Amino acid sequence: MAADQRLATVLAGLADTLRPDFDERTYAEDLACRAVGILEIDAALVLLTGEHGRISATAERTHVVGGRRAIAIEGPPEEALRRGEAVGSPDLRSETRWPRFTLGAVDDGFAAAHAVPLRLREQRVGSLTLLWHGAGLLDERTCVIGQALADTAAAALMARRSLGAAQTLAGQLQTALETRITIEQAKGILAARRGSNVDSAFEMIRSMARRHRRRIADVARDVIDDASAVAHLAAHGDPAGRTRSFTARDEVSSGEC
Known part of the structure; x- marks a missing residue:
């Protein structure tokens, strides 16, 4: 399948949040897996926030690893969410801003990270962090597509939450x-x-x-x-x-x- 077709398929899949069996934890894992599958990266970490707390999921090229070893979210994931803009480091081995995150990521063999917010205009619902083994900056195409995945996920999640709120109110x-x-x-x-x-x-x-x-x-x-x-x-x-x-x-x- 051509790259553009694959991207369209991924975005369409992320937009499908109105199905009856939708679950945000499963969606976080799916977003992480889709990011790894379509981008030139080695792993992805998804952080979602909402009224029921926080959800995080991490995926590598072969499997979801959130239960094997948790990389701390107190770093690029949280900072991208808080600031509403991309943050990262081209070389985590010399990074001093996020000691807990850096320790976990480097121990897992990752040398660089790039986090983007899940946002829709001024509203933010999480972040998507891209990780790779080699030091250096991501190319522009990967950064743009990564943000597109995050934006699509944010819009889809907010639509789902709005529907859920409307259904709850109607029931009440x-x-x-x-x-x-x-x-x-x-x-x-x-x-x-x-x-x-x-x-x-x-x-x-x-x-x-x-x-x-x-x-x-x-x-x-x-x-x-x-x-x-x-x-x-x-x-x-x-x-x-x-x-x-x-x-x-x-x-x-x-x-x-």
């Missing part, structure tokens, strides 16, 4: 709506049973929830289900002393809220 709103409907139904049912107004019925439901340390919606559901636990709430009928069994079906047919 749906739950709130269903809870409100349940409470309103229970108010109407209890008011009809007691011959009182809905405000009084709600106060009774709320008071019982407080006394028994239960959610108002749970007590409301018991009222709708005519559960024995709330039977005493309707013990006092209307002024004429009349009581009757009133179900959610009755409420729907009568048109009451």
Whole structure:
């Protein structure tokens, strides 16, 4: 496959974050592997940050090595993330800025590193660090493609996170709506049973929830289900002393809220 076709395939793969089985740790490993596979480097380290903490993955040309020996991220990976720009060293053997990172990288046989941020405009979600055995600077093409991989990954990750946030919010709103409907139904049912107004019925439901340390919606559901636990709430009928069994079906047919 031609180099341009391979790059297009890699970028398309990185952009696919909306599949149901998406997982950020797996994505970090995939990004590291794809970087090693398409760039003239010997290893790649990916750092992702988010509300659930940090994820890191390292890949060499043959396998993922994050569990074998961890190279410290307190160096180019963190600095690229913090500064939002590329950082690195053409010769780690004489590098003094990042002692922990340099020690781990040199011990693993790497002589140089180049880290780029995963960014979309002003937002940053991680970094991609490229490592190679020989000292010296990366060529311009490798640097440009490395940043393109990082930019694509950043945009894809942020799209995924935005979708997840939207889905969470939609779920919360749906739950709130269903809870409100349940409470309103229970108010109407209890008011009809007691011959009182809905405000009084709600106060009774709320008071019982407080006394028994239960959610108002749970007590409301018991009222709708005519559960024995709330039977005493309707013990006092209307002024004429009349009581009757009133179900959610009755409420729907009568048109009451």
